[in-house]
Amino acid sequence: MSTVTVCQLDDLIDGEARRFDVDGARLCVVRIGDDVLCVADRCSHEDFSLSEGEVFADEREIECVRHGAIFDLTTGEPCSLPATKPVAVYSAGVTDGRVEVELR
Ligand code: FES
Numbered sequence: 001m002s003t004v005t006v007c008q009l010d011d012l013i014d015g016e017a018r019r020f021d022v023d024g025a026r027l028c029v030v031r032i033g034d035d036v037l038c039v040a041d042r043c044s045h046e047d048f049s050l051s052e053g054e055v056f057a058d059e060r061e062i063e064c065v066r067h068g069a070i071f072d073l074t075t076g077e078p079c080s081l082p083a084t085k086p087v088a089v090y091s092a093g094v095t096d097g098r099v100e101v102e103l104r
Contacts, residue, residue, distance in 0.1 A: 005098045008097045012036070012099065017062060019051035025103055028091065030073055037073040038092035038101050044078065044085040045069050 006020045012031035019041050020027045028041035028051040037060065041051050048066040055062050062072045069083035076086040091102040 001102060001104045003100050003102050005100050007099050009034070009036070009094050009097050010097055015055050015057045017053065017055055019049060020101075022101070024101055025090075027101060028062070029056055029092065029099060029101065030062065032060065034094065036092045036094055036099050038090040039071065039073055039076055040088040040090070042087065043069060043071075043083060044087050045083040051085065088089040 004022050006029060012018055014031050017028050017030045025073055026041040028039050030037045041049050043050050043064040045067060048064055050062055050064055053063045055063045061070050061079060062073055063070045067082050070079040070089055072079055076089040093100055
């Protein structure tokens with residue numbers, strides 16, 4: 001397990017997702033206020049990039065733009081079809097303005 005800095009918090013737009021490729025992992029990092037959440041940037045339905053999707057900040061969910069599956073950003077669980085399997089969740093946080101993600 002290792003912790004990596006992907007960017008500064010100010011580099012992220014509140015309520016939007018951004019993709020980072022780190023050590024072979026495709027990460028979808030979402031800023032909601034001063035919090036950051038991170039899931040794998042691979043929809044479990046057909047491996048599409050979740051970071052291209054719309055974030056629902058209040059619900060802490062993201063919608064895959066390809067077929068509309070919605071995922072809970074805190075658990076990775078799908079909230080709607082056509083996805084039926086969860087996406088991987090990564091522990092993420094902000095330290096001194098740096099966005100850090102724990103890889104495993
Ligand atoms: S690829 Fe994401 S819902 Fe189909």
